[in-house]
Amino acid sequence: MTQLAIEVGALAKVFGGLAAVDGVSLSVPAGERRVLIGPNGAGKTTLFHCITGTLKPTRGSVRLFGRDVTRDPEHRRTALGMGRTFQITNVFPDLTLLENMTLAIVGTDRRKWVMHRAVAAFADVRRQALEGLEAVGLAGRAAQPVKLVSYGERRQLELALALNTRPKVLFLDEPCAGLSPSERQRISKMIAGLPRDITLVMIEHDMDVALGLADRVTVLHQGRVILEGTPDEVRANAEVREVYFGHG
Amino acid sequence: MDRGRLALSLIALAAALALPFVAGPFWTGLATQMYIFGLLALSVDLLLGHAGLFSLTHASFFAVSAYTVAILQVRYAVPTTLAAPAGILAGTLLAAVFGISVRTRGVYFILITIALGYVVWGVAHRWSSFTGGDNGVTNVPFPAIGGVGITSHTQYYYLVLAVILLCALGYRVLIRSPFGLGLRGIKASETRMQSLGYRTSAHLYAAFVLSGALASLAGVLYVYYNRFVNPVASSFPISVEAALMAIVGGSGTIIGPFLGAGVVLGLRNWVSSFFEMHHAIMGAVFIATVLWAPDGLVGIAARLRARFSRPKEPGP
Ligand SMILES: Nc1ncnc2c1ncn2[C@@H]1O[C@H](COP(=O)(O)OP(=O)(O)OP(=O)(O)O)[C@@H](O)[C@H]1O
Ligand SMILES: [Mg+2]
Numbered sequence: 001m002t003q004l005a006i007e008v009g010a011l012a013k014v015f016g017g018l019a020a021v022d023g024v025s026l027s028v029p030a031g032e033r034r035v036l037i038g039p040n041g042a043g044k045t046t047l048f049h050c051i052t053g054t055l056k057p058t059r060g061s062v063r064l065f066g067r068d069v070t071r072d073p074e075h076r077r078t079a080l081g082m083g084r085t086f087q088i089t090n091v092f093p094d095l096t097l098l099e100n101m102t103l104a105i106v107g108t109d110r111r112k113w114v115m116h117r118a119v120a121a122f123a124d125v126r127r128q129a130l131e132g133l134e135a136v137g138l139a140g141r142a143a144q145p146v147k148l149v150s151y152g153e154r155r156q157l158e159l160a161l162a163l164n165t166r167p168k169v170l171f172l173d174e175p176c177a178g179l180s181p182s183e184r185q186r187i188s189k190m191i192a193g194l195p196r197d198i199t200l201v202m203i204e205h206d207m208d209v210a211l212g213l214a215d216r217v218t219v220l221h222q223g224r225v226i227l228e229g230t231p232d233e234v235r236a237n238a239e240v241r242e243v244y245f246g247h248g
Numbered sequence: 249m250d251r252g253r254l255a256l257s258l259i260a261l262a263a264a265l266a267l268p269f270v271a272g273p274f275w276t277g278l279a280t281q282m283y284i285f286g287l288l289a290l291s292v293d294l295l296l297g298h299a300g301l302f303s304l305t306h307a308s309f310f311a312v313s314a315y316t317v318a319i320l321q322v323r324y325a326v327p328t329t330l331a332a333p334a335g336i337l338a339g340t341l342l343a344a345v346f347g348i349s350v351r352t353r354g355v356y357f358i359l360i361t362i363a364l365g366y367v368v369w370g371v372a373h374r375w376s377s378f379t380g381g382d383n384g385v386t387n388v389p390f391p392a393i394g395g396v397g398i399t400s401h402t403q404y405y406y407l408v409l410a411v412i413l414l415c416a417l418g419y420r421v422l423i424r425s426p427f428g429l430g431l432r433g434i435k436a437s438e439t440r441m442q443s444l445g446y447r448t449s450a451h452l453y454a455a456f457v458l459s460g461a462l463a464s465l466a467g468v469l470y471v472y473y474n475r476f477v478n479p480v481a482s483s484f485p486i487s488v489e490a491a492l493m494a495i496v497g498g499s500g501t502i503i504g505p506f507l508g509a510g511v512v513l514g515l516r517n518w519v520s521s522f523f524e525m526h527h528a529i530m531g532a533v534f535i536a537t538v539l540w541a542p543d544g545l546v547g548i549a550a551r552l553r554a555r556f557s558r559p560k561e562p563g564p
Binding site: 053107112 | 421422424427428429432433435436439441442443444445446448451
């Protein structure tokens with residue numbers, strides 16, 4: 001039996017009176033590519049927040065490679081191998097793309113504490129940052145401040161940041177949302193080309209992209225898992241067609 | 249650094265070195281104060297301009313350090329070589345305690361630092377058997393290192409100049425380091441920094457203590473210049489003025505806080521000679537800065553430079 005990368009147990013998150021996540025249990029084996037789908041407001045993003053530590057769950061537990069991380073703060077989970085992107089782009093607008101990448105690269109090692117040496121003196125960090133930008137097609141933008149680049153480019157940077165924290169498990173929250181068709185294609189190709197030893201959990205609204213990429217699919221509705229299966233099983237399921245596509 | 253800036257820095261340095269010869273003791277004294285308060289403003293701006301934290305308690309570190317030096321030198325005849333480091337240590341230790349305020353953000357951080365500042369002021373004011381109360385501690389000697397002592401305000405001017413130049417160089421390395429970049433990252437998006445693996449509170453705490461150490465150093469320079477210290481040094485208006493200097497000069501830069509200190513001190517000196525309500529003028533300067541020049545003098549200079557160096561574009 002393969003090891004479980006992520007194991008979520010009876011997790012709930014209540015906002016005021018609303019249970020955005022309402023008792024979700026989820027197991028993702030190491031190396032699997034799991035896609036989460038579900039209508040708007042199903043609780044997908046909130047579930048991500050609780051798994052990665054951005055939010056504290058009201059109830060339930062989270063395990064990363066068997067280790068209970070429910071009480072660990074977010075930075076600790078990142079150090080242990082969780083990486084994520086945000087649905088609402090969350091990058092550093094006043095900094096250049098290169099500086100953004102530098103922050104991601106040194107964030108998971110001790111170099112983030114270095115005070116007596118300029119960033120520019122770390123040639124290997126610079127090289128890795130440029131490679132990381134190149135991988136998402138942003139090499140030509142390295143010296144520009146984020147606030148001067150387009151929305152699509154920021155989305156690509158969002159992904160590049162997550163990829164450069166050395167994640168073992170990568171959570172992608174609608175990485176292609178709002179991109180042009182050509183950008184969308186490049187990014188989904190890039191995600192498909194990620195090394196298979198990175199476990200992938202991705203929220204995706206585009207069914208073609210979702211079902212094309214996924215090993216398995218989990219369908220969320222009103223804070224609960226209503227189905228889990230292979231892409232074919234999900235495609236064939238009547239209930240999913242009902243809640244997700246809104247027609248029979 | 250490009251050639252224009254290098255040339256400008258060299259000219260400024262030459263002017264600073266020549267000042268005591270070409271200008272009288274009044275201007276030399278004013279410039280010394282500008283350096284000292286500029287350093288205090290720079291310490292405030294490490295948090296304000298880089299990490300995005302608005303501290304209003306920096307007068308505390310400044311004053312605790314100044315009092316420590318004064319009491320050690322005057323009452324216990326401790327030499328400068330021990331008293332000055334002890335002052336920096338005392339101010340920095342206080343910053344290590346007050347650093348718990350980085351658990352809060354935004355307006356709560358501002359409020360908590362104001363409250364902490366009042367605690368220190370209250371102690372300086374009320375614990376008169378130790379601090380000398382409103383009279384403070386007087387007759388602080390000029391600093392002396394080994395057998396060599398400072399004997400004039402002109403000599404002291406050069407000592408202060410040397411210290412702030414060293415500080416500016418060190419600060420420059422710090423803000424360009426991965427740690428300094430991390431502070432700017434926290435200012436821009438703390439949530440993203442956490443998800444990139446940063447324990448942001450620890451980063452901010454370290455910045456707070458460093459900034460307190462720098463304010464303490466300014467306190468040492470202050471007490472040897474002033475030759476006395478009283479509760480005014482620890483008062484809320486000093487903390488406010490330090491932040492004001494940074495903003496007026498250009499927050500997030502190194503030269504800005506010093507320029508701001510020059511403007512604030514110069515204006516105050518000039519205005520108070522004929523107008524009692526010079527505080528009102530300071531308020532007006534601050535409001536004008538926030539409304540029309542939020543990037544301060546440095547921002548104005550950058551805008552002018554951009555306008556004149558850009559080739560003329562054809563009009564619409
Ligand atoms: N911070 C919050 N405070 C209160 N309610 C919230 C908060 N965040 C999310 N919600 C609510 O929780 C529910 C789930 O939201 P969530 O963002 O997790 O859905 P989602 O599945 O990601 O939807 P989408 O597909 O639109 O991104 C929604 O009803 C939302 O309004
Ligand atoms: Mg969402």
